Amino acid sequence: MLNRPAGRADGRASAHYSLTHRCPDEHVIALAGNPNTGKSTVFNALTGLRQHTGNWPGKTVDLAFGRADLGGKQAVVVDLPGAYSLLACSEDESIARDFLCEQGPDAVIVVVEAGCLERNLNLVLQILELTTRVVVCVNLIDEANRRGIQVDGEALERELGVPVALTAASTGYGLEELRRILADLVDGRLKPEPSPITYPTDIEDASRELESRLPTLPPAVSRRYVALRLLDTDPLTRQRIVEAIYRRAKSISDKVVSQATSSIQTSKTTMKPGIDDVLTSRWLGLPIMLALLGGVFWITLVGANYPSALLARALFHMESWLSAAFRAAHAPDWLHGAVVLGAYRTMAWVVSVMLPPMAIFFPLFTLLEDLGYLARVSFNMDWCFRQCGAHGKQSLTMAMGFGCNAAGAMACRIIDSPRERLVAILTNNFAPCNGRFPTLIALASLIAAGSLPASLLVVTMVLLGVTATLGMSWALSRTVLRGVPSSFILELPPYRMPQVAQVLLRSLYDRTLLVLRRAVIVAAPAGVVVWVLANMTTPGGSNVLATIARTLQPAAALMGLDGFILTAFILGLPANEIVLPILVMAYSSSTALVETAGFAVLGRILAANGWTWLTALNTMIFSVLHFPCSTTLLTIAAETKSLRWTALAALMPTAVAIVVCCATHAVARLLGLV
Known part of the structure; x- marks a missing residue:
């Protein structure tokens, strides 16, 4: 009682x-x-x-x-x-x-x-x-x-x-x-x-x-x-x-x-299996998944251009006020350069380029998640992972990686087998995370004319990441992590009508603002570092940043990139979100970012520095496949408790990125496409 x-x-x-x-x-x-x-x-x-x-x-x-x-x-x-x-x-x-x-x-x-x-x-x-x-x-x-x-x-x-x-x-x-x-x-x-x-x-x-x-x-x-x-x-x-x-x-x-056993209730409870017969169909499941993903990116691209340009004008207009304040305070030039031309401009680029697409993409992604569709995606991908010698639950951890690779690595705990868990951890970085989507969306808009082709290009990059995940899972399962995949049961949750207001608030706070806050916090000191490197001269008369880029140029050229692109990825190790702003700062002839932003201006800056469609494509490929950010590497070290596996988690995707970029560049040149 x-x-x-x-x-x-x-x-x-x-x-x-x-x-x-x-x-x-x-x-x-x-x-x-x-x-x-x-x-x-x-x-x-x-x-x-x-x-x-x-x-x-x-x-x-x-x-x-x-x-x-x-x-x-x-x-x-x-x-x-x-x-x-x-x-x-x-x-x-x-x-x-x-x-x-x-x-x-x-x-x-x-x-x-x-x-x-x-x-x-x-x-x-x-x-x-x-x-x-x-x-x-x-x-x-x-x-x-x-x-x-x-x-x-x-x-x-x-x-x-x-x-x-x-x-x-x-x-x-x-x-x-x-x-x-x-x-x-x-x-x-x-x-x-x-x-x-x-x-x-x-x-x-x-x-x-x-x-x-x-x-x-x-x-x-x-x-x-x-x-x-x-x-x-x-x-x-x-x-x-x-x-x-x-x-x-x-x-x-x-x-x-x-x-209740009324016919009305019966029809409601039997509706889900009918929908799942389509969404989890062997022949229709994957095409529907790709169509939905493409639709999300298309809406993001269509909706982000104008707000991005508007936000850029507002933020860079404020820069003149900051510069006036520094002049009124008789601040030294180096302080004005580091704070305004370095830290503030980098943050302005991050906010103007990242915020509009994130504010559109994350609510749409969250709607699909709350509806119950992500579990169906994992169900559709289960067969692929099992064929590669990996655990079916890796499809769930990969889905977590689309939000954050560090969270995806932690989510691998749901996999019982130590071997299969390690395979999932080592390959989770191939899923493009929050920090890489804005870069992919921005570069796709430069390569493809029109929102629909650009969205299809981003979907292609996501498929490249999934393919790399499956391919490296297959390779690891047949070399250093040999084993037979174990079975698992996936519970498909019921479809639930998302509460739109809560989705908007949660995606804005939990994802958009959280990712933006992280990017801004990292971007400010990174902007200062890049500004200092761009203004420090070597005995030869060139600045340190240009010297680093020139050193990396031979290797970058083989990959269809240039030294400044590789430098930006290296300096962007703390967070993937800051790679593009660092790259634009490195390109600037005045050793500072230009005083405006937006996709159109970004295209002019990159074109002025010798970019072609192939350069943008290889940069997207390298962004998807390259080494994890520092947060993810620290998480992998904590999860595996091994420096050896952590080093492999950094070197393996980098090697894959180099090979794929070199192959893409070589094939394009062989076919006379550039």
Whole structure:
């Protein structure tokens, strides 16, 4: 039975947090659940943070911390990686299990999907064997109701013996009730009494015998849980334990879930398989994927030109005010050059060239993600990865890489096999990230006349990255990382109508402004460095930047590039976003960026420095295939714990980029195209 007192609690926004900074009087609340149940959305609602959410499994691969106020009491909320079971051995599920066992949270919120309650109860029942301080959050209740599925929260509470909150976290429904329950639970006013699972008699007897013989355990660890884990090392016993859990989950689900059977509801629930028959078709799946991707880039190119030019005029108009202020303050020329001509102009280029396409591309990409389409893309790509000796989950980590390669490398934790995980980490950089898309879009607009051909060219570059990922996965799986690919099951999430306002705000804050902020922070010091190099002279009379470019020129010429392009990529190691601004600064005859920006002006600058369509094409190819940025390299080092693999992650894509660029340049010259 469960006694539930009245009370109230309010969530409050907080900064990123860590248990190492936990105050003595703060409670710790763990957030667990199956992948794709809206767990991260619940986390964001409780803490006010903006952890990335999306309609596909595997996004949370590490612990995320936030702080919430529960009726005047401070609480640390820890978002655990999604897990289907505590009995599994994948790294992300091990992280969730180890935290629950070792940290002993004051409460555990288990988020379950209302429309798939029977399957989700498997994890709930396992966690109840570990701790009694559990709140079950039945999320996506609105979606279930639309499908004719009704969940009796009070009946579920009686069956489990723990409090239950019915929520729709994306709209805020039920979250106040969840906060109130949490406040009562952590303060001790609510004392759950969960009903234990009854296993076969021989397992129960063996469990009690083991419990009596176990040494002293930490307070957070249940003796029954440890005894059962010792018993399930035997495959047959493990199977019987799992079957007992599933029988109990089905029994509870049958009692608390009711399904409408009207023809209207039936048509709604059967619509998804019909759509998936098309979107995941062997013959239509990939063409539809390419068409959607091309459409996204076409809209981006059409919409970005005018705002980019308008923003450039405004930003560079402000430069005259800054210069006037420096003159009025009688600042030395070197200070004016470094700050205004170096740092400010570089930032102005970054903002004017990157912001408009990002502000269009990321909301469109997020709409596809929230709709549930990214999981279908991964499904379509699974066969390709398996043929290359890689794990099918690598398609998910590659999709993460399109946002950020560092995040993609971390997402490889969802792959169980160490060999396949390493293959995924080493090849993730071939997926063009946020920082490279603005460069690709800008250069594509210079090569192809018209938005449609330019968008097709960007799609071609994305396909080049995917092809490189598959090719190098195949090569690694047959050389230094030999092995047979393991199978996996991918859960296709239901299609969900995106909330456009939330998508716009989240993509603007989480992606557009975040990437832009990172680019600006890196661009300012990079602009100063480039300005200094362009104004320092060598004994021969030329500046240092030109000397570096001249040294790299012979190698660059073989690749269809020039020394300044390679110099820009090297100096752009901190962030891919700043490669193009550095290149324009390096080209400027006045050792500073020109006083305007935009795609049209960019084309004139590059053409004046000897660029042809082949130069732009090879620069795009090198941008897609070259070495990772410093953030990604540091992440790879942390994930692999090996300098050797990190070095390979830098050298391998660079070698591929050099070979492909040299081949492209040689073929074009052989055919007389330049």
